[in-house]
Amino acid sequence: MKRIFLFLATNLAVMLVLSVTLRLLGVDRFIGASGLDLGSLLVFSLVVGFTGSIVSLLLSRPMAKWSTGAHVIAAPRSADEAWLVSTVRRLAERAGIGEPEVAVYEGSPNAFATGAFRDSALVAVSTGLLQEMSRDEVEAVLGHEVSHVANGDMVTLALVQGVVNTFVVFFARVVGYVVDSTLFGRDGDERQPGTGPGFYVTVLVCEIVFGIGASMIVAWFSRQREFHADAGSARLLGTPDPMIAALARLGGLPPGALPQSLRTFGITDMPAWLGLFASHPPMEARIAALQRARHSTTAPTWSR
Numbered sequence: 550m551k552r553i554f555l556f557l558a559t560n561l562a563v564m565l566v567l568s569v570t571l572r573l574l575g576v577d578r579f580i581g582a583s584g585l586d587l588g589s590l591l592v593f594s595l596v597v598g599f600t601g602s603i604v605s606l607l608l609s610r611p612m613a614k615w616s617t618g619a620h621v622i623a624a625p626r627s628a629d630e631a632w633l634v635s636t637v638r639r640l641a642e643r644a645g646i647g648e649p650e651v652a653v654y655e656g657s658p659n660a661f662a663t664g665a666f667r668d669s670a671l672v673a674v675s676t677g678l679l680q681e682m683s684r685d686e687v688e689a690v691l692g693h694e695v696s697h698v699a700n701g702d703m704v705t706l707a708l709v710q711g712v713v714n715t716f717v718v719f720f721a722r723v724v725g726y727v728v729d730s731t732l733f734g735r736d737g738d739e740r741q742p743g744t745g746p747g748f749y750v751t752v753l754v755c756e757i758v759f760g761i762g763a764s765m766i767v768a769w770f771s772r773q774r775e776f777h778a779d780a781g782s783a784r785l786l787g788t789p790d791p792m793i794a795a796l797a798r799l800g801g802l803p804p805g806a807l808p809q810s811l812r813t814f815g816i817t818d819m820p821a822w823l824g825l826f827a828s829h830p831p832m833e834a835r836i837a838a839l840q841r842a843r844h845s846t847t848a849p850t851w852s853r
Contacts, residue, residue, distance in 0.1 A: 585726050590719060598715030606707040609663040610650070610671045619652035619673045629679065633691075637672055640692050643785050644699035646670070658682070658799060662694035663703055670698040682798060689782050689791035696781025702774045709770045713763035721755035764826060771828040776838050789839040796839075800832035 605612075613619065625631035630653070637651045647668025656675040664670030672694045679687060697703070729748035779796070783789035830838075 585723075590722060594715045594719035594722070597718045598713075599711035602707045602710040602714065606665045606703060609665060609703065610669075613661070613663045613671060613673065614652065617654040617656070617673065619654040619671075621650050621652045621671075632684070633674070633679075633687075636688055637691055637695065640688075640695040640785050641698075644695050644781075646695070646699050649695070649698060653679070660690050660694055662697045664698065665703065667698055667701060670703075672698070682795060685791040686795040686798060689786060689795040692782030692785040693778045693792065693795075695785065696778040697774070700774065700777055700781065702778065705774070706767070706771060710767055713766050717756055717759040717763050721752045721759055724755050725749070725752035768826050768828050772830045775829050775835065779835050779839055780842060783839060783842070789843050793836050793839050796832050796836050800836075 614621065622630050622634055625634055633653070634651050638648050641648050647670075649662070649664070649670040649672045652671060652673040654673055654675055657677040658675060658681050660672070660674040660678055662670055662672045672691065674687070674690065678690065682690070725748040728751040729745045732747055779792055780789075782792045786792070
């Protein structure tokens with residue numbers, strides 16, 4: 550309920566901020582005189598900006614299963630599967646969330662969590678992760694993914710994506726309308742302003758440029774949630790050592806390839822040159838953050 554309220558409040562806040570800002574700058578008067586309905590554009594931008602991210606969030610679990618070929622463990626068929634399910638159940642209880650579905654998929658070392666709701670999420674690990682890591686390290690990775698669910702990271706990321714999408718759609722069309730009306734308008738031209746080639750070309754260019762900036766914002770939020778999930782794993786296990794060991798091992802292993810839609814929810818060690826576009830911090834930075842927290846006088850108490 551809190552996240553639903555946050556979602557609605559964010560929608561309203563975006564509309565309010567855009568409306569007030571443009572009124573203070575006098576943009577609404579300039580655009581209104583040219584015939585552009587600012588209110589309708591705001592609604593259109595919100596619908597377009599949020600629809601894709603929300604639909605993707607709601608379909609994330611079935612799409613994840615389909616795209617990775619993940620096998621959901623309905624009834625454990627081996628001791629390893631039984632341990633995996635019981636470990637996720639125990640971590641979920643500690644985190645105060647409903648028991649997620651647990652799945653395994655074929656691939657190199659990786660794991661992800663997805664789902665629109667805290668009490669009906671999916672946690673999946675690859676066969677490579679289970680084979681290459683000790684149980685303590687696998688448990689730390691599972692704690693990381695469970696922390697993502699408990700923190701509502703999937704909803705938060707969808708929310709952030711929707712907000713930045715709204716800004717991209719809105720401002721690209723405002724700029725396109727202004728360019729078309731100013732540079733391509735001619736006396737005696739009977740066409741409606743904002744319907745000429747200048748509008749469409751400018752909107753396309755602006756959506757690309759603004760979209761690049763938006764992707765950096767989303768990536769920044771994604772990197773912050775990785776640090777929080779690492780710390781969450783340490784709290785769930787009572788110590789940061791298994792998570793540090795898991796990150797160190799993953800840093801020396803090639804992360805398993807995930808579908809594009811799941812990459813921000815998996816484990817990855819992006820090259821440093823990607824910088825502002827990386828969805829995950831470097832493994833070294835994540836390990837250092839856990840070590841600083843362990844040795845800090847203000848560090849949390851790692852207790853079960």
